[in-house]
Amino acid sequence: MAARTFSLQTLQRLPYYLDFLRGLETENISATALAAEFGLNEVQVRKDLASVSRQAGRPRKGFGRKALIVDMEDVLGYGRIDKAIIVGLGHLGTALANYRGFENYGLKIVAGFDKKFEGEGRLNDMPVYPAQALVEQVRRLKVKLGIITVDGANAQEVCDRLVEAGIKAIWNFAPLMLQVPEGIIVQNENMACALAVLSHHLRG
Amino acid sequence: MAARTFSLQTLQRLPYYLDFLRGLETENISATALAAEFGLNEVQVRKDLASVSRQAGRPRKGFGRKALIVDMEDVLGYGRIDKAIIVGLGHLGTALANYRGFENYGLKIVAGFDKKFEGEGRLNDMPVYPAQALVEQVRRLKVKLGIITVDGANAQEVCDRLVEAGIKAIWNFAPLMLQVPEGIIVQNENMACALAVLSHHLRG
DNA sequence: GGTATATCGATATTATGTTATCGATATTGG
DNA sequence: CCAATATCGATAACATAATATCGATATACC
Numbered sequence: 001m002a003a004r005t006f007s008l009q010t011l012q013r014l015p016y017y018l019d020f021l022r023g024l025e026t027e028n029i030s031a032t033a034l035a036a037e038f039g040l041n042e043v044q045v046r047k048d049l050a051s052v053s054r055q056a057g058r059p060r061k062g063f064g065r066k067a068l069i070v071d072m073e074d075v076l077g078y079g080r081i082d083k084a085i086i087v088g089l090g091h092l093g094t095a096l097a098n099y100r101g102f103e104n105y106g107l108k109i110v111a112g113f114d115k116k117f118e119g120e121g122r123l124n125d126m127p128v129y130p131a132q133a134l135v136e137q138v139r140r141l142k143v144k145l146g147i148i149t150v151d152g153a154n155a156q157e158v159c160d161r162l163v164e165a166g167i168k169a170i171w172n173f174a175p176l177m178l179q180v181p182e183g184i185i186v187q188n189e190n191m192a193c194a195l196a197v198l199s200h201h202l203r204g
Numbered sequence: 205m206a207a208r209t210f211s212l213q214t215l216q217r218l219p220y221y222l223d224f225l226r227g228l229e230t231e232n233i234s235a236t237a238l239a240a241e242f243g244l245n246e247v248q249v250r251k252d253l254a255s256v257s258r259q260a261g262r263p264r265k266g267f268g269r270k271a272l273i274v275d276m277e278d279v280l281g282y283g284r285i286d287k288a289i290i291v292g293l294g295h296l297g298t299a300l301a302n303y304r305g306f307e308n309y310g311l312k313i314v315a316g317f318d319k320k321f322e323g324e325g326r327l328n329d330m331p332v333y334p335a336q337a338l339v340e341q342v343r344r345l346k347v348k349l350g351i352i353t354v355d356g357a358n359a360q361e362v363c364d365r366l367v368e369a370g371i372k373a374i375w376n377f378a379p380l381m382l383q384v385p386e387g388i389i390v391q392n393e394n395m396a397c398a399l400a401v402l403s404h405h406l407r408g
Numbered sequence: 409g410g411t412a413t414a415t416c417g418a419t420a421t422t423a424t425g426t427t428a429t430c431g432a433t434a435t436t437g438g
Numbered sequence: 439c440c441a442a443t444a445t446c447g448a449t450a451a452c453a454t455a456a457t458a459t460c461g462a463t464a465t466a467c468c
Binding site for chain 4: 030031032042046050056057058059060061062
Binding site for chain 4: 409410411412413414415416417418419420421422423424425426427428429430431432433434435436437438
């Protein structure tokens with residue numbers, strides 16, 4: 001199978017489609033109906049579906065629900081498990097580390113790190129290491145995804161060490177843009193950005 | 205002043221610029237330097253700056269730091285306070301309601317709602333009402349921004365009632381796309397979307 | 409003062425994402 | 439079996455955002 005490629009926007013719509021399809025009772029669903037459900041343009045939905053699934057839609061019936069679900073789960077990587085580590089076990093970090101729901105999204109946090117830890121600890125099932133052990137443990141665990149929940153002042157340094165250790169993707173909750181080399185992807189989660197849009201709309 | 209308009213992307217970059225400028229020590233900063241700092245294209249930075257600030261950059265010096273900060277704070281609405289209410293006081297809702305940092309972003313959560321509450325309660329300083337009181341209280345408080353932290357099954361109904369009560373912007377933490385009439389803005393905060401991008405990159 | 413240059417603003421180009429159009433066709437219902 | 443039509447896929451048009459190019463100029467430095 002050729003290495004398919006998906007636009008950022010398409011990827012971000014998939015979880016919504018999938019969720020809806022899972023709750024659906026009928027056997028078939030048309031792009032038209034999906035579009036109506038989400039308030040999207042129906043051509044856009046068709047393109048999204050075409051990009052994830054090889055199955056052709058049938059006039060007057062639409063697409064097979066089950067096959068769509070399988071294809072989307074495959075693209076989204078649910079089913080397989082990506083291992084992740086989390087750096088920074090403050091309020092947010094701890095909450096994320098304790099959150100069980102990630103396994104439904106194919107994510108398992110296999111270790112946590114915090115500069116305040118000495119020796120080796122545990123947070124529920126998850127082993128916790130001091131920050132110095134970061135590179136060594138990430139390499140040992142062969143983890144490709146790092147979650148950064150340290151404060152802004154330390155985030156870039158943590159990021160650099162994750163990259164050094166071979167991380168390929170970073171989920172960044174610190175309020176700054178991390179600098180990473182080519183080939184590493186960063187997903188920023190910054191509430192100030194969301195608020196910027198909302199707040200401006202309230203004035204606009 | 206004409207009602208200026210900003211692209212979504214520009215708005216989301218502003219908090220990063222602002223944060224950096226606040227921590228900066230020099231009096232002037234060039235778009236070139238800002239671009240280098242964030243790994244952005246320098247033309248893009250210049251366009252962003254031009255859209256928020258009327259001040260012209262000076263060759264070989266750049267822009268005045270202080271004036272940029274003022275202009276960005278103005279666009280982002282820091283300084284003035286937007287009132288918000290939050291619906292759904294589970295783990296996430298409670299955490300957000302207790303978070304003090306929002307005031308730095310010009311946001312104050314003035315009331316909370318949960319279907320499990322009877323009568324009138326309090327969460328720290330914030331009054332808490334039962335879900336039935338939603339429309340009435342939102343109208344009374346003249347709030348324009350609603351935060352939805354209920355589960356997916358109830359989110360659309362909550363959304364409808366917020367709209368009915370005159371809400372203009374919604375910050376949605378439930379994992380579905382809300383349907384809203386024209387003129388209402390929804391900002392979705394869905395971890396599955398972020399993970400979709402990261403997870404796909406790990407396979408790609 | 410004169411020259412070199414970093415930086416600017418404007419404009420053009422390219423890339424990405426969304427929406428509109430249209431002919432083809434499988435299914436439905438008479 | 440036939441006509442009506444919902445839905446499809448493909449292609450084209452449009453919109454938005456990112457990047458490249460380039461001449462103008464204020465400042466720095468000699």
